[in-house]
Amino acid sequence: MALPELKQSATEARLATLSLPDGGCLEAARAAAVSRVQTLGLPDRRDEYWKYTRPDTLVTADTPSAKVFVSGETPIFDGFDRLKIVFVDGVFDADASDDLSLDGITVERLADVSAKDIHWVKDLYGVLEARGQTPVARPLASLNTAFATDGVVIHVTGKPSKPISLIYKHGDESSDALLHHLIRVETGAEATILENGPAASRFNKVTEIDIADGGTLHHVRAQGRDHERRAATHMFTRLGAESVFKSFTLTVNGVLTRNEQVIELTGDDAVAHVAGACVGDGDFHHDDTVFITHDAVNCESRQVFKKVLRNGATGVFQGKILVKEGAQKTDGYQISQSLLLDDDSQFLAKPELEIYADDVACSHGSTSGAIDEDALFYLRSRGVPHGDATDLLTLSFLAEAVEEIEDEAIAEELVTRLEGWLARRR
Amino acid sequence: MLEIKNLHVKLEDEDKQILKGVDLTVEAGKVHAIMGPNGSGKSTLSYVLSGRDGYEVTEGSASLAGEELLELEAEERAALGLFLAFQYPIEIPGVGNMTFLRTAVNAQRKARGEEELSAGDFLKVIREKAKTLKIDADMLKRPVNVGFSGGEKKRNEILQMAMLEPKMCILDETDSGLDVDAMKLVSEGVNALRDEGRGFLVITHYQRLLDHIKPDVVHIMANGRIVKTGGPELALEVENNGYADILAEFA
Numbered sequence: 212m213a214l215p216e217l218k219q220s221a222t223e224a225r226l227a228t229l230s231l232p233d234g235g236c237l238e239a240a241r242a243a244a245v246s247r248v249q250t251l252g253l254p255d256r257r258d259e260y261w262k263y264t265r266p267d268t269l270v271t272a273d274t275p276s277a278k279v280f281v282s283g284e285t286p287i288f289d290g291f292d293r294l295k296i297v298f299v300d301g302v303f304d305a306d307a308s309d310d311l312s313l314d315g316i317t318v319e320r321l322a323d324v325s326a327k328d329i330h331w332v333k334d335l336y337g338v339l340e341a342r343g344q345t346p347v348a349r350p351l352a353s354l355n356t357a358f359a360t361d362g363v364v365i366h367v368t369g370k371p372s373k374p375i376s377l378i379y380k381h382g383d384e385s386s387d388a389l390l391h392h393l394i395r396v397e398t399g400a401e402a403t404i405l406e407n408g409p410a411a412s413r414f415n416k417v418t419e420i421d422i423a424d425g426g427t428l429h430h431v432r433a434q435g436r437d438h439e440r441r442a443a444t445h446m447f448t449r450l451g452a453e454s455v456f457k458s459f460t461l462t463v464n465g466v467l468t469r470n471e472q473v474i475e476l477t478g479d480d481a482v483a484h485v486a487g488a489c490v491g492d493g494d495f496h497h498d499d500t501v502f503i504t505h506d507a508v509n510c511e512s513r514q515v516f517k518k519v520l521r522n523g524a525t526g527v528f529q530g531k532i533l534v535k536e537g538a539q540k541t542d543g544y545q546i547s548q549s550l551l552l553d554d555d556s557q558f559l560a561k562p563e564l565e566i567y568a569d570d571v572a573c574s575h576g577s578t579s580g581a582i583d584e585d586a587l588f589y590l591r592s593r594g595v596p597h598g599d600a601t602d603l604l605t606l607s608f609l610a611e612a613v614e615e616i617e618d619e620a621i622a623e624e625l626v627t628r629l630e631g632w633l634a635r636r637r
Numbered sequence: 638m639l640e641i642k643n644l645h646v647k648l649e650d651e652d653k654q655i656l657k658g659v660d661l662t663v664e665a666g667k668v669h670a671i672m673g674p675n676g677s678g679k680s681t682l683s684y685v686l687s688g689r690d691g692y693e694v695t696e697g698s699a700s701l702a703g704e705e706l707l708e709l710e711a712e713e714r715a716a717l718g719l720f721l722a723f724q725y726p727i728e729i730p731g732v733g734n735m736t737f738l739r740t741a742v743n744a745q746r747k748a749r750g751e752e753e754l755s756a757g758d759f760l761k762v763i764r765e766k767a768k769t770l771k772i773d774a775d776m777l778k779r780p781v782n783v784g785f786s787g788g789e790k791k792r793n794e795i796l797q798m799a800m801l802e803p804k805m806c807i808l809d810e811t812d813s814g815l816d817v818d819a820m821k822l823v824s825e826g827v828n829a830l831r832d833e834g835r836g837f838l839v840i841t842h843y844q845r846l847l848d849h850i851k852p853d854v855v856h857i858m859a860n861g862r863i864v865k866t867g868g869p870e871l872a873l874e875v876e877n878n879g880y881a882d883i884l885a886e887f888a
């Protein structure tokens with residue numbers, strides 16, 4: 212079927228700005244992704260899946276510029292022992308990065324890997340992304356598979372002693388970055404991936420994650436504070452039997468963020484938790500779009516998303532749990548909540564359940580509200596000043612999401628950042 | 638200590654007068670009790686004194702130790718030494734009980750220009766006070782009042798009172814929802830705080846609380862006014878005959 216004319220021309224205009232990198236063993240995958248983009252067309256405001264978030268600026272041929280934010284704070288995760296991998300405007304920076312060797316894990320640059328011929332890489336690159344195109348199209352991810360210029364390939368074979376930390380620096384006001392990472396976690400292996408930074412003026416990132424039976428992956432990300440930055444990120448994760456995936460995202464500022472999580476539980480007894488806390492002030496639009504498919508017995512999925520919005524900020528949540536036929540004993544939980552600090556801010560939520568098995572326990576809830584006046588008065592009546600009481604209640608609202616992070620030191624670091632955000636608004 | 642003069646209060650959003658001229662003075666070192674039928678305005682009085690939004694004072698005044706109360710923010714009244722034990726303590730998910738108390742104690746100290754309590758000193762004091770109220774470590778760690786039983790919530794109010802050491806304590810139906818043992822614990826907690834420098838205003842329906850916390854003065858409130866004031870024997874009269882006889886005098 213031909214694309215609508217406007218979509219067709221917007222897609223062509225965007226494709227014309229990009230050129231295919233030297234594909235190596237990924238050449239076929241990249242070519243297939245180009246045709247997916249051509250068939251699907253890039254998203255526009257008429258797409259149902261983009262009803263609450265305007266994709267225009269994520270798609271335009273020209274990159275909307277974004278000022279580089281300079282903070283006086285020490286960068287997040289600085290105090291942690293970790294393996295640092297630095298990208299500046301989407302380009303790997305070897306000098307700023309650590310030596311990539313670490314027991315239990317292999318980390319290589321995407322470009323280096325594609326020159327070799329590693330079969331698991333070929334079996335993963337663009338594969339989960341392509342599967343993730345049904346039942347809902349995610350053409351920005353296909354665009355990424357086709358044209359990503361850099362990224363890392365992480366093979367977790369043991370239990371590395373420290374987290375792998377991907378640091379995305381932003382230095383150029385008109386940078387347009389496309390990064391594509393692959394992560395494969397082997398049976399019994401376990402690792403933590405950290406991500407932080409604004410990355411670019413416009414950032415398109417795809418991570419494909421394959422967790423073998425009994426593997427565990429923790430992921431914690433803090434998206435950069437640059438007010439004008441834009442990001443569309445996709446994480447496609449497949450979980451084998453008894454494997455575990457836990458992902459948390461903190462978003463502070465950013466004019467436009469769309470984070471998609473596409474998760475497939477394909478082996479029995481697997482566990483996937485995704486959570487997020489975002490705080491937005493003014494020109495801030497933050498969209499969490501989650502699609503979790505249960506395709507095995509006795510799996511657990513959990514979504515916990517909290518948004519604090521003020522001065523006209525907008526929060527979006529689209530979360531779906533699909534329980535396929537035969538996925539008995541599914542335990543699915545989803546909660547999305549916003550705290551609106553004024554009347555100008557808004558939260559748009561679309562929680563969905565689609566269930567084709569009969570022995571499942573799924574629940575979802577979505578709420579939107581202001582600070583609880585009774586709780587506020589209770590605190591004030593004990594002598595806590597209005598501002599402090601409001602901050603305390605705001606942090607407690609976010610706590611349920613932050614508590615999803617298993618590592619307490621990391622969770623504490625994120626709470627400190629949230630406290631900082633609140634303190635700067637006093 | 639607490640001086641209320643001709644206090645008239647209406648709801649802010651509604652043309653509904655609730656307090657219609659309350660006069661009441663609680664001296665330092667004394668315990669005053671207020672009894673009265675449901676809906677007579679007892680809780681409203683306690684909220685207006687502690688600074689809750691939603692009410693409008695149309696006439697009259699209230700002062701604490703000589704300081705005008707009604708113009709102050711709730712937190713300023715607390716720092717002056719006013720404390721309300723809530724009829725229905727509020728649950729605050731996500732805020733640990735201990736954090737809550739420490740924040741409150743230190744906020745008040747700061748407002749009064751005193752030094753904040755160190756974490757260690759605070760722990761020492763709270764452990765000791767919690768113990769006498771049979772509040773265990775788990776209750777201190779849990780979010781404020783979340784999942785607490787009725788009795789636990791009320792004991793938690795008294796713990797807050799003990800930690801904050803207010804000058805003027807208002808207790809709004811602290812006895813409701815308490816079994817005999819809890820009533821005893823709570824009363825002991827209150828009695829331990831009785832002091833020459835501290836005043837108490839105890840709102841209750843029942844004589845049984847007043848068996849434990851012996852009042853010096855008893856007031857009967859009806860339809861937004863104090864309609865009768867007397868000694869402890871007035872509470873006994875209510876217990877035996879209900880409010881009907883007393884109210885009939887003013888019908």
Ligand SMILES: Nc1ncnc2c1ncn2[C@@H]1O[C@H](COP(=O)(O)OP(=O)(O)O)[C@@H](O)[C@H]1O
Pocket residue numbers: 648655673674675676677678679680681682691
């Ligand atoms: N926020 C409010 N909205 C509507 N009515 C109220 C409100 N607060 C108090 N009232 C009314 O004021 C009267 C006194 O209530 P209250 O002070 O709770 O009495 P008491 O504590 O003596 O039982 C009641 O008729 C009650 O319904």
Ligand SMILES: [Mg+2]
Pocket residue numbers: 679680681724809810
């Ligand atoms: Mg009452």
